[in-house]
Amino acid sequence: MSNIDKILGELMRIDGASGAAVVDADSGMVLGMSGNPSFSLEYAGAGNSEVVRAKLRTMSNLGITDTLEDILITLSNQYHLIRVLETPGLSTLFVYLVLDRARANLALARHKLGEQTPKIEI
Template identity: 50%
Template sequence: MSAITIAMHWAMRLDGALGVAVVDYVSRMTLGTLGEPDGLDLTRAASGGTDVVRAKLSAMELIGYAPARLEDILITLDTEYHLIRPLTRRRHEGLFLYVVLDRHRTDLPRARRELRQIEHLL
């Protein structure tokens, strides 16, 4: 199993995890998905996340935060959290995890900590 596949399996262990994808935000290519959130095309949602990542990185550069590390981006919906976590290890540069979480079953601070640990294990 590749490191990316292992990371997706670990992310699916998070309380309330509904789906996870790994995306290359340079090419907009979804490298893998796991899970099936109700009514959500995970591949399309994750691919659309590239626009969010690109916009935030561009905004950070514009205001002079270029050297700062983008830890994650949270999108809050009425029943879900969509958490985008760019992977910063050189080997995975340009990739991000896109995790869909059930808002009512997820401890968000804990999910963020666990995603940080998953990234460190890659």
């Protein structure tokens, strides 16, 4: 049984978190979401699926065989963190976390994200 809601609830406890979602990068479909950012998490999840796919494609084209862990997008008032999940045999999944830049500690948020995402069960 999936524990997505529980993990997203834990991520929302991070200082400055305003939204979190688990997204299927292959389809752009949001599998679960929490919070209330000033924009649609469903639309953001679909859009960031393109970012993840583009990065994975670029890595492949360059012959880079490392594992993609995360992507940081820095806006003037927000941090957007994308943490790619290891899901052998399944679609590429990622956790998308939106943080208020004035309130969040980026290092602690990345640590918490790295701590919680391996616990996700689909």
